[in-house]
Amino acid sequence: MAKQFSTNPDALRIIRGVGGNYWVRSASGEELQVQAPGIFRNQAVRPMPGDLVLCEATSDELIPLRMTDITERSNELPRPPLANLDLLWILIPLAKPEPDLWMLDKMLTIAYAQNISCRIIFTKQDLVDSSACALAEVYARAGFVVNLSDPTSHALHEELRSELHNRFVALAGPSGAGKSTLLNAILEGDYMPTGEISEKLRRGKHTTRHSELFPVRGGYLADTPGFSSLDLAQAGVTEESLVQSYPEIWDKQNDCRFLSCKHLHEPGCAVRGAADIDAGRLERYQAFRELLEKDKAYERKRN
Incomplete structure (x- = not known):
């Protein structure tokens, strides 16, 4: 997991964003409004609360800072x-x-x-x-x-x-x-x-x-x-990451009869077999199937 705070001592964290207006928190705890330059919009770059940004001073007393760069994100959620x-x-x-x-x-x-x-x-x-x-x-x-x-x-x-x-x-x-x-x-x-x-x-x-x-x-x-x-695909979920997010399924899949097993209807599926004899696994497996099928439906709709 990436560190919580940027190793760049000059980076400030965006703490709030409302209607294209942003505020950062300085090292002293002061909240300051910051401009997002037009080039960000032209490049479809959208600052988010939680972003670590580099800024320069402006001559505007009400908006004293302007973003110059957004450091690489370790993760992001589109909504919120x-x-x-x-x-x-x-x-x-x-x-x-x-x-x-x-x-x-x-x-x-x-x-x-x-x-x-x-x-x-x-x-x-x-x-x-x-x-x-x-x-x-x-x-x-x-x-x-x-x-x-x-x-x-x-x-x-x-x-x-x-x-x-x-x-x-x-x-x-x-x-x-x-x-x-x-x-x-x-x-x-x-x-x-x-x-x-x-x-x-x-x-x-x-x-x-x-x-x-x-x-x-x-x-x-x-x-x-x-x-x-959120839609799973919208949040960056892939079929592989979906399976990996269920450790008990990820660990068991090597025991399936077929390497390409999707753990849905295939014969010899070890994941389904384990779920059938464990009530806790069964409920998790049913949720996995529903999420996988919804993800596939979203992909079909998008394509």
Whole structure:
């Protein structure tokens, strides 16, 4: 994973973009508006929040900086537009609403294609019995970083606070996943009022017009409204990266009868065979099939 902050000491991070206007945060913490030159538009270059940019001074007191270059991105999401994420926290409720595992797998697939590390946080543990928590074990066995959370998960909250340091972390998850509750727990006592961040992120969930990064503990935090509605191909997902984003399928495919097995209808498919005898694998396999078929349908439509 690429480092969170550019090794170029002169690079500034775009923290907000609204209607073609951009703001960066200086080393001293000052927010400054920056111009995007017309040549960017001519070359179809679109600055994004999270971009690390080089700037020069202008004579305009209101817009004191002008972008001269955008450093190479480690990753990017087109909606909402975000670049250079270090980590994605995916929050999935175990109850109220019921967990949407297809959405979870889709977000994991997109994150894998974009080289974004993930942490899955199953929330509302206090509302379910131990059998519902077995869901977390399915993803942990597949190799993902998984946590169970409720309002009293103090050790996890401290771990997440540490993880924010010097990183660009984004939140993802359905409405009702408990993002505000988690934020109120992990940002307690931060120099930026917890309620202010929670309220801004909550408002952000209802608009995809712009993205905004909030400085927290030496790093940045952002919400990802609209992320889960992305088309796979639009997010850079290929058939190969889709398979690779399912570690239990990637590891098993060498046991298939045919090297060209797509793990759909082919005889002697070891992936299907393993799914048939493991309920956890079966649910993941069904999500994999649906994502693969949707990706193929998108490709046919595009061509």
